[in-house]
Amino acid sequence: MEYYELLISILGSTIRLSIPLIFTALAGLFSERAGIFDIGLEGKMLASAFAAACVASVSGSAWAGLGAGIVISVAFGLLHGFASITNRGNQIVSGVAINFLTAGLTIVLGQAWFGQGGRTPTLPAEARFASITLPGANAIHDVPFIGPLYANVISGNNILTYLAFLAVPISWWILYRTRFGLRLRAVGENPGAVDTAGISVEWLRYRSLIVAGILCGFSGTYLAIAQSAAFINNMSAGKGYIALAALIFAKWKPVPVMFTCLLFGFLDAFANFMQGKAVPGIGEVPVQIFQALPYILTCILLAGFIGVAKPPKAGGVPYTKER
Numbered sequence: 001m002e003y004y005e006l007l008i009s010i011l012g013s014t015i016r017l018s019i020p021l022i023f024t025a026l027a028g029l030f031s032e033r034a035g036i037f038d039i040g041l042e043g044k045m046l047a048s049a050f051a052a053a054c055v056a057s058v059s060g061s062a063w064a065g066l067g068a069g070i071v072i073s074v075a076f077g078l079l080h081g082f083a084s085i086t087n088r089g090n091q092i093v094s095g096v097a098i099n100f101l102t103a104g105l106t107i108v109l110g111q112a113w114f115g116q117g118g119r120t121p122t123l124p125a126e127a128r129f130a131s132i133t134l135p136g137a138n139a140i141h142d143v144p145f146i147g148p149l150y151a152n153v154i155s156g157n158n159i160l161t162y163l164a165f166l167a168v169p170i171s172w173w174i175l176y177r178t179r180f181g182l183r184l185r186a187v188g189e190n191p192g193a194v195d196t197a198g199i200s201v202e203w204l205r206y207r208s209l210i211v212a213g214i215l216c217g218f219s220g221t222y223l224a225i226a227q228s229a230a231f232i233n234n235m236s237a238g239k240g241y242i243a244l245a246a247l248i249f250a251k252w253k254p255v256p257v258m259f260t261c262l263l264f265g266f267l268d269a270f271a272n273f274m275q276g277k278a279v280p281g282i283g284e285v286p287v288q289i290f291q292a293l294p295y296i297l298t299c300i301l302l303a304g305f306i307g308v309a310k311p312p313k314a315g316g317v318p319y320t321k322e323r
Contacts, residue, residue: 008148010269015153015161016227018265020045020236022164023219024243025250025257026171027212031077033175033252034208035188035314039095040080041216042240043102048073048220050106053120053231054113056127056224065127065225070217076102077213081206088318099240107233120224120231129158129226160222165258167215172254184208188312245295252311267293 024041031038048069056065076098083094110118137155140147175181183204187194191201223239224231246264250256271290 004145005148006273008152010266010273011149011153012156013269013272014262014266015157016265017268018261019161019164019222019227020219020239021243021246021261021264022258023167023215023222024240025246025261026167026254027215027219028244028247029171029175029252029254029257030184030208030215031212032247032315033188033312034184034205035191035312035317036081036084036205036209037091037095037316038080038209038212039092039244040076040098040240041095041212041243042236042238043095043099044073044076044213044216045220045223045240046099046106046234046236047076047102048217049224049235050102050110050120050220050231052217052221053123053224056123057121057230060124060127062127062129062225066217066221069221069224070214073217073220074210074213077209077216078206081209084318085202085205085209091316091318103234106231110231110233118233123225123229127225128229129160129222131156131158132162158222158226160218160226163218164222167218168254168258175254180207185312188314191314242295248311263297267297 024045027044028038028041051072052065052069054065055068056062059065080091080094080098083089083097084091107118110116110120114120132155134150134155137151141151173181175185183194183199184207187199187201187204194204195201219239220236223235228235242264243261246257246260250260267290271293274290
């Protein structure tokens with residue numbers, strides 16, 4: 001039973017650590033399906049986390065923080081679109097520039113506004129998204145096996161956690177069962193054909209970046225006012241890049257994206273659990289080795305074990321309308 005309780009603890013951490021990856025990977029899914037390489041996911045996540053923490057701190061409302069996080073993330077998404085769609089700039093350079101801009105801007109503004117070394121003040125409970133106890137969780141808590149799983153893994157999460165898992169089937173439905181999704185996938189494969197049909201390639205790509213900005217807003221908000229109680233310098237800590245790796249690993253498909261993010265979250269949770277613990281026959285292993293497991297696993301699997309991961313054909317290529 002002791003090992004089962006340990007497994008439940010790791011699974012609970014897996015869920016919590018996977019949520020920002022799921023939101024961010026789905027954001028990259030929409031933008032990259034439209035042919036826009038979105039390296040700026042990391043920056044948008046960081047900017048939305050800062051905005052959410054600032055507004056929640058001032059207003060005392062977690063929902064106001066979420067709104068601010070979404071607005072700022074969408075704004076940076078539109079900036080990326082202006083550089084790479086309207087002006088046909090290099091999408092990689094534009095995304096990297098957004099990452100550098102937000103990394104520096106959040107520190108400078110945080111220090112200027114709050115004087116805490118770039119941090120925001122610690123948020124009170126009412127300014128954060130609290131955990132939700134699902135019906136029956138307390139009643140079956142002591143039931144062997146099922147009780148702890150339901151009470152400590154499925155129940156007890158905040159609303160953004162449930163929205164992240166709900167966003168997966170919604171994303172699948174939008175991409176594969178709606179006219180917008182069909183056009184979005186088409187513009188990522190053959191923008192010339194879409195343009196010939198009288199559909200604006202630029203407007204479709206801008207809309208994909210708006211959707212990506214909204215999802216990144218949820219991701220950053222989760223980091224700052226759901227998982228944590230304040231904004232901390234560089235609190236995204238490379239999660240945007242891990243989400244991109246998950247997106248490639250999942251071959252740009254929503255449901256595999258979710259399972260890949262859960263796998264990466266599990267490896268992260270396992271790395272946290274292994275800190276300071278000895279492996280039988282080996283001894284204490286540096287925690288950095290466990291933290292590198294998601295990247296190592298991605299490289300191994302993408303080397304041929306999951307087949308060729310082909311991105312959208314028009315990905316990263318600015319579209320120039322033929323006259």
